[in-house]
Amino acid sequence: MREVDRRSKHSRRIFLKGAATAVPVVAVATSLSVSIEDAWADEAGTLSPATMKTLLKVARDIYPHDVLGDSYYITAIKPWDDKAAKDASVKALISDGIARLDQNARDRHKAPYAEVPWEADRVVLLKEIEQSDFFQKVRGDLVVSLYNQKEVWPRFGYEGSSAEHGGYINRGFADIDWLPKA
């Protein structure tokens, strides 16, 4: 069978470049010894960096795929900052939602959500707010913004558009080789 190459073709450097004003951010991050991993959150203009980082953790906990690095989740959640800039109600939805989650986390674990160490404990916190508008909107957006990234598809063995490759007629539409003989 023709298998799909699942290796990531998506380096962190390329991601940062694509995501924003890459060179200055990387330069500043390096010069200030801030980790590159955190630089993306500081680019947010409307939502606070802490809110963005917590949103990343929430996104990972909603759809945890251990094979995917943070970059895919960051790509999925970054548009919330733009949406918040354009619409105060969105800003309140995300900021208040994260604040509530942090408060619940502090009450239970004496730490904000992103610093609760175990996924199982964080999932309990998410379960409590599952019916909230905040959770529903974030999850409903994420199911598209995460799984509709073309860079994500090969990681799940999905090849995307095929017509320009002549379809699968010569590319393994019937190459299954492990079935018992009928």
Next chain:
Amino acid sequence: MAKFDLNDNSVVVIVGSGAGGGTLGNELAQKGVKVVILEAGPRIENQDFINDEWDSFTQLAWTDARTTSGTWRVAKDFSGLPAWIVKAVGGSTIHWAGASLRFDEHEFRIKSTYGNIPGANLLDWPVTLAEMEPWYAKAENKMGVTRTNGIPGLPGNNNFRVLEAGAKKLGYKTVHTGNMAINSQPRDGRGSCQQIGFCFQGCKSGAKWSTLYTEIPKGESTGNLEVRPGSMVVKIEHDASGKVTGVVYADDTGAMQSQKARIVAVAGNSIESPRLLLNSASSMFPDGLGNSSGQVGRNYMRHMTGSVYAVFEKSVHMYRGTTMAGIIRDEAPNNPKRGFVGGYEMETLSLGLPFMAAFLNPGSWGRPFTAAIDGYPRMAGMWLVGEDMPQETNRITLDPTVKDKFGQPVASVHYDDHPNDLAMRAHAYKQGAAVYDAVGATVTYPTPPYPSTHNLGSNRMSEKPRDGVVNKFGQSHDVKNLFVSDGSQFTSGAACNPTLTIVALAIRQADYIAGAMQKKEI
């Protein structure tokens, strides 16, 4: 290409250009009848279709506002999207999978066969299989259906091979790559299937039959057919004698136009067609045009549907190749011993990763969900499609508050699953899982219904005017120059996919309309 005047009252106006409207338009044009098709959506040619699920959805889907209610899960998961159908020239023949099956004999007479089912509004069709057979044959020939007319079946893809192996192990007998209106060899000026996948996103190669690039250009080349894209019909008008005289529609600039007509045929799919009749109420027809029976909008059917996806140890890559070229027909007959009347088909189905995430179990999240998605390349899938019970209360009505951009009330879709539907779905899930378990599935997932693709029955045929909206030719019982030409005229839904029957009825209706015009009956 023909261009008819707005005041030309000799034309037949057809609302919609899909399986019903597109076919009727071409058939009439071939007989020398002048036709104007008003299509709400744009004209998008097949080379412009997109092999990308969400981008294609944005390009093609009917996303105008609708509201929902009822116990069906679609109302909860997709409250604003009861149906997944197309708004473009070609209608849902762009999106359909190509499965082209004839009704079984008993499926035209379910009242006689099933008897009295509490809560169901059963009725026999005013037409029989024997009457329909020659029209089915014409439809199969027109559409180039595999395993008819000497056309070979399509080759089976990986997803089919898994289905077939499991079915045979389980002892099922009728298992093949389907009766598909997809060319397995070049035919009718169109090439053969390239196993692209993305059948639901519009067939870029044109191997799959769609009115967009078959019926419509053929009709246009006669000089008798004009298609006006971007034309949303908002009202059908009538005179003092109760005959329809034309339609009012918003053109592609949003301006209101009035097209005169000798005959109006409604083919806007089973949600928009009753909506248009209801929105055409007048002092003479206070409950909606052609609605003396009160049945307009009622008995809405959408098939018992569901899917089963299964994950195996090794790769399947189910998305490669023709989406629905695979069927098990052993559960299709009526066998009440299973605990329900009617039957269902098991057909191969695949979704790409984006739609799998959206539809596998809407609303779910966390590790159980992501574990399933992690299995995507090792997944096989089938769709379960069976007869649902017509119920008077399953119904298209006008929403009391929500209006479209032209000020017209939008359609509200109410659907409750009947106990027979639920029993059938439970059986189908169990059998679907058994097929995959037989060849080593490590886990199977029963997947809830998607927004409806088979919308049927909301202007049903009946022998007696009090029982339905149209007669055996799709002609209104109340208004003799008003016709219904889509799946909304179905008296019952049968187990199988409806398009072949819609096309066969449209060919037959064209014959009837042309004859009646010649005899000056209408």
